[in-house]
Amino acid sequence: xxxxxxxxxxxxxxxxxxxxxxxLSKSFGNFQAVNDVDIDVHHGRIHALIxxxxxxxxxxxxxxxxxxxxxxxxxxxxxxxxxxxxxxxxARLGVARSFQISATFGDMSLVDNVxxxxxxxxxxxxxxxxxxxxLSRLRPRAMELLGRVGLADMAARRAADLSYGRKRxxxxxxxxxxxxxxxLLDEPLAGMGQEDVETMAxxxxxxxxxCALLMVEHNIKVVADIGHDITVLQRGEILTQGxxxxxxxxxxxxxxxMGAEDDD
Amino acid sequence: MIVAExxxxxxxxxxxxxxxxxxxxxxxxxxxxxxxxxxPVLLMKLMCFALFASAFNLLLGxxxxxxxxxxxxxxxAAYVTAHALKVWEINPEFAILTGVxxxxxxxxxxxxxxxxxxxxxxxxxxxxxSQMFYFFCLQAPFTHGEDGIQGFSRGKLFGIVDLADSTTLxxxxxxxxxxxxxxxxxxxxxxxGMILQAVRENEQRAISLGYSVQRYKLGAxxxxxxxxxxxxxxxALLFQFATLTDVNWHMSGEVILMTxxxxxxxxxxxxxxxxxxxxxxxxxxxxxxxxxxxLGATFIVCxxxxxxxxxxxxxxxxxxxxxx
Ligand SMILES: Nc1ncnc2c1ncn2[C@@H]1O[C@H](COP(=O)(O)OP(=O)(O)OP(=O)(O)O)[C@@H](O)[C@H]1O
Ligand SMILES: [Mg+2]
Numbered sequence: 001x002x003x004x005x006x007x008x009x010x011x012x013x014x015x016x017x018x019x020x021x022x023x024l025s026k027s028f029g030n031f032q033a034v035n036d037v038d039i040d041v042h043h044g045r046i047h048a049l050i051x052x053x054x055x056x057x058x059x060x061x062x063x064x065x066x067x068x069x070x071x072x073x074x075x076x077x078x079x080x081x082x083x084x085x086x087x088x089x090x091a092r093l094g095v096a097r098s099f100q101i102s103a104t105f106g107d108m109s110l111v112d113n114v115x116x117x118x119x120x121x122x123x124x125x126x127x128x129x130x131x132x133x134x135l136s137r138l139r140p141r142a143m144e145l146l147g148r149v150g151l152a153d154m155a156a157r158r159a160a161d162l163s164y165g166r167k168r169x170x171x172x173x174x175x176x177x178x179x180x181x182x183x184l185l186d187e188p189l190a191g192m193g194q195e196d197v198e199t200m201a202x203x204x205x206x207x208x209x210x211c212a213l214l215m216v217e218h219n220i221k222v223v224a225d226i227g228h229d230i231t232v233l234q235r236g237e238i239l240t241q242g243x244x245x246x247x248x249x250x251x252x253x254x255x256x257x258m259g260a261e262d263d264d
Numbered sequence: 265m266i267v268a269e270x271x272x273x274x275x276x277x278x279x280x281x282x283x284x285x286x287x288x289x290x291x292x293x294x295x296x297x298x299x300x301x302x303x304p305v306l307l308m309k310l311m312c313f314a315l316f317a318s319a320f321n322l323l324l325g326x327x328x329x330x331x332x333x334x335x336x337x338x339x340x341a342a343y344v345t346a347h348a349l350k351v352w353e354i355n356p357e358f359a360i361l362t363g364v365x366x367x368x369x370x371x372x373x374x375x376x377x378x379x380x381x382x383x384x385x386x387x388x389x390x391x392x393x394s395q396m397f398y399f400f401c402l403q404a405p406f407t408h409g410e411d412g413i414q415g416f417s418r419g420k421l422f423g424i425v426d427l428a429d430s431t432t433l434x435x436x437x438x439x440x441x442x443x444x445x446x447x448x449x450x451x452x453x454x455x456x457g458m459i460l461q462a463v464r465e466n467e468q469r470a471i472s473l474g475y476s477v478q479r480y481k482l483g484a485x486x487x488x489x490x491x492x493x494x495x496x497x498x499x500a501l502l503f504q505f506a507t508l509t510d511v512n513w514h515m516s517g518e519v520i521l522m523t524x525x526x527x528x529x530x531x532x533x534x535x536x537x538x539x540x541x542x543x544x545x546x547x548x549x550x551x552x553x554x555x556x557x558x559l560g561a562t563f564i565v566c567x568x569x570x571x572x573x574x575x576x577x578x579x580x581x582x583x584x585x586x587x588x
Binding site: 065067086087088089091092096097099103104105106107108112115116117119120124125126127128129130131132134135174178 | 450451453454455456457458459461462465466468469470471472473474475476477483487
């Protein structure tokens with residue numbers, strides 16, 4: 001892999017995290033899906049959230065972006081307490097996310113998918129009296145973003161007709177259109193071929209230079225290559241946190257992972 | 265499998281083409297000449313229902329929201345317009361504006377309560393609230409209960425043009441009809457319309473892009489209510505009559521039927537559907553056939569044969585249509 005290996009250093013001590021949560025918990029009825037999770041995502045760093053299936057990773061994502069309301073805990077976006085905010089508001093504050101099950105506008109072309117993301121930041125979302133031509137100034141930027149994820153040559157295709165891996169790429173282009181301060185990607189590389197995995201991992205590493213990035217990823221090689229901070233989740237609780245070297249040395253992590261991989 | 269021409273269709277499906285413009289101009293020409301051959305009152309009735317169905321389609325076809333209470337806006341505006349003409353004796357243009365205003369206000373109230381719910385719950389809230397409105401109309405003195413509001417003159421448009429003449433009225437209704445369809449087309453093909461379709465396609469994704477989806481739904485709901493109200497006002501003006509049938513839930517069902525028959529999500533679909541239903545009703549009314557049974561059977565056959573509606577199915581099957 002051509003990616004630069006990440007220096008095994010910790011986040012600068014004392015620097016405020018772009019996104020942080022304390023005591024984050026969520027129960028569905030009697031089932032405790034997430035229990036007392038503390039997490040910090042720093043600007044310019046990639047934080048990888050890993051753990052076996054059903055550990056609660058996606059639930060943590062939904063809590064952080066407020067698609068689910070936590071039963072306990074506090075979420076801070078920089079200086080702002082976002083624990084009680086609605087998800088659209090949080091998105092407007094600069095938190096972009098992808099979904100584990102690709103969320104695209106299926107009946108729209110790829111370029112329109114990205115254009116929709118660009119409309120709000122460019123103040124072109126509520127005008128019901130203006131023609132669609134008024135959106136054409138967003139197209140060059142949309143095409144550029146599609147080019148960045150390698151989809152420029154299929155810009156006119158329907159999103160629903162894309163392969164699974166390409167939908168993931170489209171999702172990344174869509175989230176990048178928001179120019180996010182914090183980016184959360186839920187299994188962004190799932191369903192991609194080996195070659196695409198490398199390109200996309202490189203892109204993610206590149207994007208993370210300008211934002212705080214949290215990602216769920218099952219591909220341990222990628223996590224080792226581009227992840228700065230790693231949190232291992234198991235049954236809704238944090239098993240351990242630290243750099244890849246620290247985390248991978250922990251016998252409990254190996255055990256949790258081996259257990260999970262046997263299931264697959 | 266995707267064929268090459270699909271790429272263009274997808275990219276440009278929301279933009280108008282020269283061929284489309286010619287077609288639209290030709291249809292407007294036909295509309296102008298039609299009263300020479302067809303009874304103008306029937307044509308005007310058709311236009312009222314076609315506009316009603318188009319308003320409904322703005323919400324269902326483009327917003328993905330199924331309302332079961334659109335009769336409230338249609339019939340409510342009809343009452344207000346009739347009342348304004350009969351009791352206040354204001355000019356027809358103001359009577360229509362008042363009717364539309366009432367529909368917009370009612371749409372705002374019902375919409376605010378309904379857009380918080382999704383899917384079938386949305387439909388149930390609109391049904392429940394429109395039934396409440398029905399009972400209000402049943403009790404309120406100004407609607408005159410079972411008798412309805414009748415026996416008023418259409419008045420003079422802008423105080424000059426007498427609408428008693430059915431040809432004059434025809435051109436007025438036709439102008440309102442064409443202008444409304446253009447407005448609906450513009451709304452659908454606007455920046456707002458794009459977001460509305462995005463919300464329909466994937467609500468979660470739209471939220472994650474920072475769109476407060478309920479506001480977009482509410483916007484579409486109120487606009488749809490306004491156009492439904494205009495259709496009702498024009499109908500009251502046309503028949504000089506406003507009754508409980510227009511606020512009844514049957515009317516909400518009828519507009520769903522028209523829209524689904526013609527096909528949702530295109531401008532032509534609801535017009536074709538309304539044309540079919542109104543023509544059928546007109547023929548059956550004199551034939552002694554049970555209207556509801558025949559309409560129900562037509563609906564079932566259409567749903568089984570063309571799931572996309574008549575226009576939707578044509579567009580799907582004829583490649584020439586798709587490139588337009
Ligand atoms: N809305 C919900 N209601 C009830 N249980 C839920 C809900 N969402 C998630 N769960 C449960 O919470 C647990 C954690 O789910 P989650 O999707 O967060 O896991 P995950 O770590 O993302 O797993 P995967 O690797 O499979 O994506 C699972 O047992 C799941 O069944
Ligand atoms: Mg998950």
